[in-house]
């Protein structure tokens with residue numbers, strides 16, 4: 001069949017500028033730091049989208065945007081210690097980091113046989129929390145899912161209606177419960193739940209577990225009543241406390257000056273287990289100060305049931321995470337809070353921050369307020385210091401290399417030094433100098 005073009009008999013069209021070849025364009029933008037196939041993709045979309053005369057500039061922009069959008073390290077100058085958009089907690093170096101060697105992830109060095117990846121970091125984490133046993137999964141949401149599936153599949157789990165929460169990123173207790181195969185047994189009301197409500201539910205249903213969910217990221221105030229996890233221990237069923245934020249011990253022995261006042265009221269793993277709660281779940285990257293992970297800790301028989309469940313294989317962490325958690329646990333056990341980046345930043349005296357701010361710019365130095373963030377301790381502020389620049393300059397700061405992430409408050413750009421490593425004060429100074 002003839003195409004319409006072949007049957008056309010009119011005069012030849014006036015020649016249009018020939019589209020530049022994709023290959024030539026890709027070579028013309030080779031200075032953009034991306035592998036060749038990605039430069040070809042950028043060149044192809046630039047050619048496809050319009051004016052040939054500006055194709056090279058478009059290709060360069062497309063490739064440049066992609067290069068800049070890759071995962072990279074940033075300077076967190078927001079004063080939000082656990083910033084969800086920046087991976088929550090910064091994490092510690094791995095043992096042997098930088099070498100090309102293998103890891104002993106599942107190797108038993110005594111016997112030369114296969115060991116368990118859950119033997120090292122989890123054992124140290126259990127020791128530091130005063131738990132009989134512990135295991136590590138991908139994140140706290142996975143920990144809750146696994147514990148419910150392993151301990152309550154097809155049976156009831158009692159939860160207060162005041163704790164049927166959503167944590168950021170779509171983690172909703174009722175939905176996790178239904179995915180786990182456990183049956184949600186709601187007790188009490190949104191604002192008031194009493195022990196008798198739990199007792200009635202346990203007596204009237206086939207209940208496998210009582211679940212207590214920490215109100216990490218919200219508060220209920222006013223006419224309220226609730227039952228703490230440790231007061232559920234007399235119900236006759238195991239108690240699981242989803243602590244989320246993962247403060248290890250309310251005494252904070254790893255800090256020279258003990259617990260800071262802003263931690264008051266935050267439930268801690270060790271004290272929760274000491275009070276008789278059977279199992280806890282918490283995040284690795286909130287107040288624990290480690291990489292993304294979920295820790296299940298408590299009674300050895302319950303942890304073993306979680307570890308034996310088929311989901312455990314799907315939720316297991318890799319050696320990067322286990323290696324970092326091992327270093328973190330060793331730091332906690334050595335009471336060495338200074339080597340844990342989150343805690344070092346969290347308790348830095350404000351005078352030290354003021355001194356650093358003035359050293360960067362006497363004119364711009366100002367007092368600020370930092371926050372724990374990461375869906376923990378809502379409403380808590382930590383006195384801090386940094387720089388205040390008139391106007392909204394955050395996009396310019398973000399465009400630098402490395403990007404400096406600041407925030408806007410009352411029409412000024414705030415650079416909070418509490419979350420900035422002192423090594424990066426020079427980066428901040430250079431970024432600020434470029435603005436003026």
Ligand SMILES: *Cc1c(COP(=O)(O)O)cnc(C)c1O
Pocket residue numbers: 139140141142167171213214215216217242243244245282283284293294375
């Ligand atoms: C943060 C949080 C979670 C989810 O933890 P991830 O590690 O982000 O999966 C679950 N439960 C509570 C109470 C939390 O605070």
